[in-house]
Each structure stands twice: as C-alpha cells, then as structure tokens.
Amino acid sequence: MTASVHDGNSMPASTADDRDTFLEIRDLETHYTDGSLFGADPPVRAVDGVSLSIRRGETLGLVGESGCGKTTLGRTLVGLESATAGSVVVDGTDVTELSGSDLRAWQRRVGVVFQDPQESLNDRLTVGEIVAEPLGAHDWGTPADREDRVFTLLDQVGLREEHFYRYPHQFSGGQRQRVAIARALALEPEFLILDEPVSALDVSVQARVINLLEELQAELGLTYLFIAHDLSLVRHIADRVTVMYLGNALEVGRTQQVFEDPANPYTRSLLSAIPGSSSPAPDDLDRITLRGTPPNPRYPPEGCPFATRCPAKISPGAHDDLSADALGAIETFRDVLRERTRAEAGLSQRLKRRLGLGSTARSVQAIVDELFADVTLSPAARDVIDRATATADTAPGEALTVLDDEFGSVCDRQSPAEHAVDDTDRTSRCLRHRVDFEDPRSDLS
Amino acid sequence: MSRADAPDRAEVAPRSGPRDGEPLLSVRNLRTVFYTERETIHAVDGISFDIHPGETVGLVGESGSGKSVTARSILGLVDEPGVIKEGQIRFKGDDLVETGFEDHRGDIAIVFQDPSNALNPVYTVGNQLKEALSIHQGLTGEDATERAIELLEAVGIPDAPRRLGEYPHQFSGGMAQRAVIAIALACDPDVLVCDEPTTALDVTIQAQILDLLADLQAEEDLAILFITHDMGVIEETANRVNVIYAGEIVERAPTGRLFADPEHPYTEALLESIPGRTPPEKRLPTIEGEVPTPTGPADACRFAPRCPKAVEACRTAAPDPVDVSATADHTAACIFAGDRGDQSGGANE
Numbered sequence: 141m142t143a144s145v146h147d148g149n150s151m152p153a154s155t156a157d158d159r160d161t162f163l164e165i166r167d168l169e170t171h172y173t174d175g176s177l178f179g180a181d182p183p184v185r186a187v188d189g190v191s192l193s194i195r196r197g198e199t200l201g202l203v204g205e206s207g208c209g210k211t212t213l214g215r216t217l218v219g220l221e222s223a224t225a226g227s228v229v230v231d232g233t234d235v236t237e238l239s240g241s242d243l244r245a246w247q248r249r250v251g252v253v254f255q256d257p258q259e260s261l262n263d264r265l266t267v268g269e270i271v272a273e274p275l276g277a278h279d280w281g282t283p284a285d286r287e288d289r290v291f292t293l294l295d296q297v298g299l300r301e302e303h304f305y306r307y308p309h310q311f312s313g314g315q316r317q318r319v320a321i322a323r324a325l326a327l328e329p330e331f332l333i334l335d336e337p338v339s340a341l342d343v344s345v346q347a348r349v350i351n352l353l354e355e356l357q358a359e360l361g362l363t364y365l366f367i368a369h370d371l372s373l374v375r376h377i378a379d380r381v382t383v384m385y386l387g388n389a390l391e392v393g394r395t396q397q398v399f400e401d402p403a404n405p406y407t408r409s410l411l412s413a414i415p416g417s418s419s420p421a422p423d424d425l426d427r428i429t430l431r432g433t434p435p436n437p438r439y440p441p442e443g444c445p446f447a448t449r450c451p452a453k454i455s456p457g458a459h460d461d462l463s464a465d466a467l468g469a470i471e472t473f474r475d476v477l478r479e480r481t482r483a484e485a486g487l488s489q490r491l492k493r494r495l496g497l498g499s500t501a502r503s504v505q506a507i508v509d510e511l512f513a514d515v516t517l518s519p520a521a522r523d524v525i526d527r528a529t530a531t532a533d534t535a536p537g538e539a540l541t542v543l544d545d546e547f548g549s550v551c552d553r554q555s556p557a558e559h560a561v562d563d564t565d566r567t568s569r570c571l572r573h574r575v576d577f578e579d580p581r582s583d584l585s
Numbered sequence: 586m587s588r589a590d591a592p593d594r595a596e597v598a599p600r601s602g603p604r605d606g607e608p609l610l611s612v613r614n615l616r617t618v619f620y621t622e623r624e625t626i627h628a629v630d631g632i633s634f635d636i637h638p639g640e641t642v643g644l645v646g647e648s649g650s651g652k653s654v655t656a657r658s659i660l661g662l663v664d665e666p667g668v669i670k671e672g673q674i675r676f677k678g679d680d681l682v683e684t685g686f687e688d689h690r691g692d693i694a695i696v697f698q699d700p701s702n703a704l705n706p707v708y709t710v711g712n713q714l715k716e717a718l719s720i721h722q723g724l725t726g727e728d729a730t731e732r733a734i735e736l737l738e739a740v741g742i743p744d745a746p747r748r749l750g751e752y753p754h755q756f757s758g759g760m761a762q763r764a765v766i767a768i769a770l771a772c773d774p775d776v777l778v779c780d781e782p783t784t785a786l787d788v789t790i791q792a793q794i795l796d797l798l799a800d801l802q803a804e805e806d807l808a809i810l811f812i813t814h815d816m817g818v819i820e821e822t823a824n825r826v827n828v829i830y831a832g833e834i835v836e837r838a839p840t841g842r843l844f845a846d847p848e849h850p851y852t853e854a855l856l857e858s859i860p861g862r863t864p865p866e867k868r869l870p871t872i873e874g875e876v877p878t879p880t881g882p883a884d885a886c887r888f889a890p891r892c893p894k895a896v897e898a899c900r901t902a903a904p905d906p907v908d909v910s911a912t913a914d915h916t917a918a919c920i921f922a923g924d925r926g927d928q929s930g931g932a933n934e
Contacts, residue, residue, distance in 0.1 A: 205787035206758070312875050313648075342647040342814060342876075347858045347869035354868070369787060372861035376869065395865070413792040416817025417844060418861035429796055430789045432743075433757045476744040483747075507744055 159195040162331065162363050163217070166191050168226035168236075170209070170216045185437050186212040188387030188445075189226070191558070194331075199357065199364040201378030201395065203371055203410070207434060209387040210367045214333045217365070218250045219243050248278055251324030255336035257316030261308040267294070267319050268304035274326045293322040296359075298352060314345035318352065325356070335367045350377060371411060375399050375420040383407045386434055386445040393566030403561040403568040405452040405580045431468055432475060439482070444571060447551040448475065452572060452580045456547045459521055466521065469511045470547050473525070476507060477543065480536040504532035504539075521547075608635035608675075609808045610659070610693070610776050615672035617651075617658045627879040628654040628667070630832035636776060639802065641809040643823030643840065645816065645855075649876045651832040652812045656780045659810070660695050661686030676776075691721040691772035698781035700761035704753035710737075710764050711749030717771035736767040741797055759790035766797065770805075777801075778810045783818060795822060816859055820844055825914070828852050831887040832879045834906070838915040848909045848917035851888045886919070894921060 168190045171183040186209045194200045202210045215221040216236070217228055223236040235246045254260040261270055268290050275286045294303055297318040308316055317337060324332055334353065338346040354377065357364060368374050374381055374395070381398050383391040383406060391404040399420050402408045409428040411421035430449045441447045448471060455467065462470075508529050517525065524546040532539035544552070551571055559573035560566070572580040617629040629651045636642045646652045657663050659674055661681065674681040676689055697703045705713060714733040718724040724732055730749070737745035740763040753761055762782065769777060779798065783791035795818070802809055811822050819826055819840070826843045828836040828851065836849040847853045856862065857870040874891040883903035889895040898920055906916040909923045917923075 205789060314875075343816075344647065344854065344858045344872035345875070347860070347871040350860070351868050351871065370860075371788070372859065376860040376863060376865050409789060413788045414817060414861075415791070415795070415815075415821040416859075416861075417820060418817060418856075418859045420861045427792065429792045431793075433759055433790065472743050479744065480747070506746070510738060511743070 159197055161193045162196040162230065163194040164227075164229040165193065165213075165217075166227045166229070168213070168216065168228060169224045170212050170221050171224045182438050183224075185387050185440055186221075187216060187223075188437075188440065190384070190387070190389045191226075192382055192389055192392050194363060194365060195380075196363055197357075197361055198379040199366050199377055201374035201381040202365060202367045202384060203369065203374050203381060204384035205369060205410075205434060207437065208384045209437070210384050211335055213384070214252075214335050214365055214367050218247055218252060218333060220252075244278070248327045249329050249331060251327070251329040251332045253317070253320050253324045253332065253334045253337045256340050257308075257313055257320050258340070260320055261316055263308050266305055266307055267299070267311075270308070270319060271322045271326055274323060278327055280327060289326065290322075293325055296325065296356065297322045312345070313341050314349055317341065317349050321349075321352070321356070325360075328360075329362070331363045331365070333365045333367070336369070337366075338373065339368065339370060346373070353377070371399075371414055372418065372420050383410065386440055387437060388445045388569065390446065390570070391561075391566070391568045393561065393568075394564050397562065397564050397566055401581070403566065403573075403581060404570050405450050405572070406446045407568075408580070409449075409451060431471065439478075441552060443550070443552045443554050444556050444569075447549070450551065452570075453551045454549050454571060454577055456549050459518065459547060461518055462521060463516060466512075466515045466517055467547075469515045470521075470525075470543065473508065473511055473528075474540060474543050474547075476504075477528075477532060477536045477540040480532075481540055504529055504536075606637070609638050609677070610636045610810075611673070611675040612655075612659065613673040613675065615655070615658060615674065616670045617654050617663055617667055618670045619667040621666060624880045627832050627882065629658060630879055630883060631672070632827075632829070632832070632834050634827050634834065634837070636808045636810055638775070638808050639806045640824045641802065641811050641822050643819040643826040644810060644812045644829055645814065645819045645826055646829035647814055647855075647876050649831075649878065650829045652814075652829050653780055655829070656695060656778050656810070656812055659776075659778060660693055661690075662695075692774055693776040693778065694769035694772045694774035695778040695780060696762070696765055696769050696782045699785050700756075700758060700765045701753065703765045704756075704761060706753050709750055709752055710756065711751075714749070714764075714768055714771055717768050721772040732771075733767075736770055737764070739770070739801070740764070740767045741793070742767070758786055759793060762786060762790075762794055763797065766794075766801070770801070774807070776808045776810065778812070780812045781814070782811075784813065784815070791818070798822070816844075816856060817861075828855070831877050833883065833887065833918065835888065835919070836915075836917045837906070838910075839913055842910070842913055842915055848915065848922050849888075849919050850892045850894050850921075852917075854891075854893075896920075 168187055170187040171185050173183040174181065190213060202213065204210050212221055216223050219238065227234040228236050238246055271290045271293055272286050275289060280286060290304065291301060299315065299318055308319065311319065338349050341349060350373065356362060366374065366378055378395045380393065381395045382389050383404065385406050391398060391407045398407060400422055402411055408425060409430050412425045412428045414421055428451050430451065432449050435441060435448055447453055455462065508525060512525065524542065528539040528542040554571060556569040556571045558567045558569055561568050570580050572578060613633050615629055615632045616627065619626040619628055632655060634642060644652050644655060658669055663669060669682050672682060679688065681689060711733055714736060715729040718729045718732055733749055734745045737748060742748050742760060742763050756764060783794050786794060798809065801807060811819065813819055823840050826838060826840050827834045828849065830851050836843065836847065836852045843852065844856065847856055854872045858872060860869060863869050872891055877887060879887060885901060886899040886904050889899040892899065904918045904920045906918045907922050909915050909917050
C-alpha cells in the first residue's frame with residue numbers, strides 16, 4: 141500500500157459547487173493477485189487509477205457495466221478491499237493506510253448497503269438482532285440503549301415495532317432492503333455506500349426505497365456514493381456522476397450536464413443503449429450498439445481502456461479510407477488473435493500441444509472469410525489481412541503484431557488524460573478532446 | 586375472458602408484424618395452479634393471447650405476477666406441485682394441454698434469464714449444441730459440428746470453431762446468452778419464448794442481444810413471446826403488449842397505444858414509476874403494497890387494494906376485460922375502462 145504524493149494539479153479547481161470536499165480519491169488502484177501455483181497470471185486491475193472527489197452532503201452516482209470496478213471501488217473506500225496504490229483522503233488522513241482501531245473508527249463513519257437483501261441479511265437472526273449487530277460490534281451503549289436505538293432506526297426506515305421480532309424471510313424484498321438500510325445507519329454514519337441498493341427490486345418497490353433514501357439524506361445530512369448500473373435511477377438521485385469502464389473513471393461531472401450532453405464516447409454509447417421512450421438519454425442521441433464485450437481486466441488495453449470497442453476510435457493513419465464495418469471486422473479479428481495468443485500461453489494448451497492433442501480449432505482462414513465476407517477492404521488493407529492470416533494458425537502472436545503495426549490507432553497506444561470538458565467541473569478522458577482531433581461528440585451523434 | 590379472437594382486427598398497428606390469418610400459437614383461458622400444503626396458488630389465472638408468425642408479443646409484469654409460469658406452461662415445463670388445470674394452448678392445430686407437449690418439443694424453444702443456469706457447466710458449449718442438434722434434427726458427427734459452428738456464427742460469436750470446445754464459464758454473460766440462443770435455434774423452432782433474456786446483462790450487451798433477436802426474427806420469421814419486467818425493453822421489442830398482474834392479464838394493447846394511452850390503473854402506475862419519467866427534483870410516484878399471491882378464484886379486482894381509483898364495486902366482483910377502442914385491439918380489465926364509470930355498474934354506491 142503505497143501512498144503517493146500529489147500536487148493536485150491534475151484536478152480542475154472546484155468552482156461550480158460550493159460544497160466542501162468530504163473525500164478525495166487520488167490515483168486509486170486496487171489490483172487482485174491470485175496466489176496461483178505458477179503465478180503466471182497478471183493481476184486483475186479492478187480499479188486502475190481513479191481520481192475523484194465526493195462532496196459533503198451530495199450523492200455521487202457511480203455507473204458502469206458489471207466488472208468495471210465500481211463495487212471494488214466502493215469496498216476499497218471502506219477498507220473491505222486493500223488499495224494497491226493511490227490514496228483516499230478524508231480530513232487530511234489517507235484512510236487506505238489505516239489499520240486496527242483507526243480503521244474501525246473510519247468504518248464507523250461509513251454505512252454500506254449491498255445489492256441483494258436476500259443474501260446480505262442473516263436468516264437466522266431476527267430483524268432486531270440484525271440491526272443491532274453493528275452496535276454490539278462497536279460496543280455502542282448499553283444493551284437497553286441499543287434496543288432503543290434499533291426501534292428508532294426501524295421507525296426511520298418505515299418499519300413497525302413488531303417487525304423487530306421477525307425474521308428476514310418473512311419480509312418482502314423492499315422491506316428487507318429497509319432492514320439493510322436501518323443496519324447501515326445504526327452507528328450514525330455520515331457517509332453511505334449504496335451498492336446497487338434497489339436493482340433486485342421491482343420498479344414500484346424500487347421507487348419507495350429511493351424516496352426513503354432521499355428523505356433520510358435530507359433529514360440526516362448524509363453523503364451518498366450510489367453505485368448502480370441503472371442510469372435512469374442515477375439520473376434521478378445523483379447530484380454528480382462518475383462513469384467507470386474497466387477500472388477507469390472515463391467521465392465525471394454534474395448529473396444534468398453528463399446526461400444532457402455526454403462528452404465521452406463511452407458515456408454516449410451507454411446512454412444511447414437504454415431502451416424505451418423514458419430513457420434519460422438526450423433525444424438527439426442515436427443508438428450506438430457497441431461491438432464485443434469489455435476486455436479482461438487482467439489484460440487491459442495499453443492505450444485507452446475503451447479503445448477495443450470505441451465507436452469514435454481515431455482511425456489508423458495509413459488506412460483512414462476504411463469503412464466503419466471494415467474497422468469493426470479488423471477489431472474482431474484482433475480480438476480473436478488476442479484470445480488465441482492468451483490460450484497458447486496457457487499451461488494446458490502447451491501441454492496438449494506437447495502431447496500432440498493439438499487444438500480442434502478450424503483454420504483462421506475460415507474465420508477471416510466469415511468476418512470479412514460482407515466488408516469492402518482496400519487492396520492495401522486486404523494485403524495486411526492476408527499476411528496476418530498466413531501466420532495466424534501457427535503463431536497468432538506474430539499475426540497480431542502485423543495487425544497492430546498496420547491498423548493500430550493512437551487510441552491503442554496512448555492513455556487519454558483527464559480533459560476539462562466545460563466550466564462546470566466536468567472531466568472526460570478521451571484522446572479526441574485534444575485539439576488535433578475532432579471532438580468525440582461531433583463524430584457520434 | 587378469451588376475446589382475442591374477436592373479429593375487430595381491421596386496425597393495423599403501426600409496428601405490428603404480419604397478423605393476418607391464423608395465429609401460430611393461441612393460448613386460451615390458461616390456468617396453472619400450484620397445490621402446496623397450505624394453500625392453492627392460482628399462479629396463472631385465466632390468461633389468453635395469440636402469437637402470429639414474425640411478431641413479438643410482450644408479457645410484462647412484476648415479480649410474482651405469473652409471467653414465468655406462463656412461459657413454463659407453454660413449454661410444458663410446469664413441475665410438481667404445479668399443474669395446468671384448465672385452458673388450451675393451441676399450436677399448429679393441436680391443443681398441447683390435451684395432446685401433450687412431446688410432439689412439438691423443439692417447435693417452441695425458450696431462452697431463460699440467466700445463461701449461467703441454462704448451460705451445463707461440465708459440458709463444452711459444443712457438446713450442448715450438438716446434443717440439441719442430434720435430438721431435434723438428427724444431426725451427428727461432422728454435420729453436427731458444421732451446423733453448430735454455423736449457429737454460433739449466426740448469433741455473433743467470433744471464432745466459433747474454437748469456442749465450441751470451451752466450457753460455459755469461459756464465456757462472458759453476453760456470449761453465454763448468445764450460446765443459449767444458439768442452442769434454442771438448434772431445435773429450429775417456430776416460437777421462441779424469451780423469459781427475461783437480457784435482465785442479467787449490461788445495457789450495452791442487452792442492446793446487442795435485442796438486435797440479434799430482431800435479426801433472427803426477420804430471417805426466420807420467428808414468433809417471439811417476450812417476457813420482462815422492464816417497460817423500456819418491452820417498448821422496443823414488442824408489437825403488442827399484455828400486462829400481467831397476479832395471474833391475470835389486466836391490459837392488452839398495441840405497444841404504442843399502451844405507452845401513450847394506458848387504460849388500466851396498474852399500467853398507469855407501472856409507467857409512472859419508471860424513474861426516467863420523473864424530473865430529478867420530484868419524488869418518484871409509487872404503488873403502495875405488494876403484488877398479492879392469488880390463493881383463491883378471483884372474486885374481486887386483484888389490484889383494488891393498491892389502486893388509487895378503487896371503489897366498493899371493485900372489491901365485490903372481478904372485472905372482465907372490456908374493449909376500450911373501436912379500432913385497435915385494446916382491452917383493459919377495469920370497471921372504469923372505456924367509458925370511464927358507467928360500465929358494469931361501476932362507481933355506483
């Protein structure tokens with residue numbers, strides 16, 4: 141756990157919002173290394189250099205697809221995961237460095253509500269016991285005080301006295317989540333981490349829990365980190381929003397600005413994908429269907445984390461005549477080779493090869509024929525594809541290098557820095573924000 | 586209750602697929618009950634709808650509304666202690682409830698919510714695909730492998746030949762759902778029942794899967810029964826929508842109409858509680874209470890306890906679906922539906 145020193149220049153000065161900072165995250169990294177016997181696998185870069193701040197009394201929405209690191213980020217803030225680099229500063233102290241009683245003192249200030257009330261509540265304890273648990277664990281007051289406190293909490297979250305003696309399985313999903321919220325509030329925290337608190341609930345129940353959370357925030361002056369994949373909910377509840385992808389915060393800004401005029405190609409794609417007429421996406425934003433899936437966080441792209449799927453990827457210099465379809469097919473071909481290269485490196489694959497059990501895979505030529513069947517390629521590009529195909533069966537790594545050299549874009553090589561999008565303290569990370577390229581918004585809508 | 590056959594189909598719904606002629610699948614007054622030790626649960630309680638080739642019919646409702654039991658009933662997958670007690674499931678001239686489901690196994694295929702549960706973790710995806718091909722199309726050996734590769738490619742899985750040899754855990758959620766769809770297609774079905782097929786997926790992957798289903802439907806003229814709790818998804822996929830509540834269809838309408846002009850208070854409430862419809866500074870509209878579990882025959886409107894408009898008459902008799910449009914196939918099971926009040930003695934006391 142190394143705390144690095146920062147000069148603070150990378151963050152734009154806070155001008156638009158006068159609320160003071162509660163928590164400052166700088167270059168936070170949480171990498172998981174699994175203790176594999178051969179130690180061959182690189183670590184999972186769940187959180188890979190996130191900087192953002194959370195202001196006192198606000199709700200910061202943290203959105204992104206599953207596996208983007210949003211849950212890990214939340215857990216790291218409260219010490220449930222260990223940061224491998226960077227810092228989380230609260231009142232001048234880096235809380236990622238805390239241990240023992242200092243860590244417990246910090247954890248008392250934070251309440252956590254998890255997604256699935258089915259799993260987060262112990263079915264063998266009564267609701268009263270569940271809500272009292274953190275009080276006991278932190279030696280809060282006398283047993284009588286604790287009981288009083290639990291009744292107060294149940295009342296605060298809209299449950300009744302008689303619920304004290306019941307068991308979680310006797311409750312509906314919405315009520316169980318109220319129990320989880322009561323437990324999170326037990327030690328009078330100032331900060332709640334809400335990790336997908338309503339995604340397991342039906343829409344009508346969802347609305348009631350969201351209203352409760354908003355009431356509690358107003359009443360108790362709480363600061364929220366609201367983690368969710370549902371952008372409509374975040375649009376409703378969050379003051380500011382952070383859009384994460386593959387361990388990185390790609391866009392951070394006030395909710396209204398981000399939703400009305402998303403700056404980052406990923407934010408734009410994400411918003412455009414929400415179905416239905418109630419979508420919070422801007423009306424003039426056309427559907428962008430992304431190809432493929434997010435990369436494996438063990439092997440993130442070297443350049444921009446979103447480069448492998450980005451619809452606004454800057455075209456490769458030598459082949460800027462290629463159509464979007466052609467570039468898409470080439471990206472898919474590179475994906476295939478990347479995966480094959482990784483499979484080759486795997487132990488079992490090497491063993492099979494040595495034992496002569498060679499892979500059953502059909503030749504790459506057939507895949508290329510399929511991929512490029514409906515795609516027009518320039519003669520130069522066709523030549524590169526043919527060269528790569530020729531070596532792909534025996535040496536996918538070499539074929540990949542051929543493609544990377546020819547079709548690699550600046551997005552594959554350079555990691556975009558934070559760019560101040562407007563004067564509302566909004567930042568986005570995309571190379572297209574640089575003056576020598578076209579703005580990501582112009583290319584996409 | 587079953588009035589979907591009513592000859593009022595002169596109207597052409599704006600997004601409707603081909604709806605002329607005989608429906609491919611016709612469900613009439615379906616009742617599926619579960620006999621538990623304590624009570625009898627009327628999970629599906631008199632549901633009727635039609636699906637025509639090439640169209641997508643939506644079934645939307647909250648958890649516990651009976652939508653998944655409807656799906657399982659159509660496929661003959663209702664397990665003990667559940668049983669189809671009444672009704673017809675007519676498919677290609679046969680009533681499956683009467684003749685059994687065996688003859689048409691494979692003609693109706695299903696895609697479930699969670700692909701990781703739908704795939705067997707100890708067999709490769711190729712094995713599972715080839716098994717389906719062998720059972721439903723009698724393909725084996727090289728032929729089966731070739732067809733399996735074609736199917737994986739058809740559902741947009743790159744490097745299909747290599748993927749055949751991989752296990753489900755090596756597939757991401759979106760890729761696994763594609764594989765499940767490929768297995769469903771291996772039966773060469775006429776009807777595809779999609780039970781929350783994108784609920785476990787991220788929104789960008791959901792968009793891919795919805796595109797894929799639309800493409801497959803266009804190519805194969807598939808009839809799709811699309812089941813979901815997500816109003817946004819149903820709005821984009823379905824030609825017609827059935828809203829299900831506590832085992833009953835409370836409203837049926839062409840999709841555009843349902844969203845623009847809902848007639849049943851439950852549909853209205855459901856639409857209002859979508860967060861995207863409420864300005865951020867306002868509280869979200871809510872529906873009090875929970876979806877009830879129907880443990881007896883309907884002797885009242887099941888939504889009445891939660892309904893802001895309920896009157897005494899709602900609690901004394903179950904409302905029948907009434908036509909609310911002269912031109913469109915739009916019904917609502919509410920005493921206030923249609924002429925708002927003077928139907929079947931509503932709002933009298």
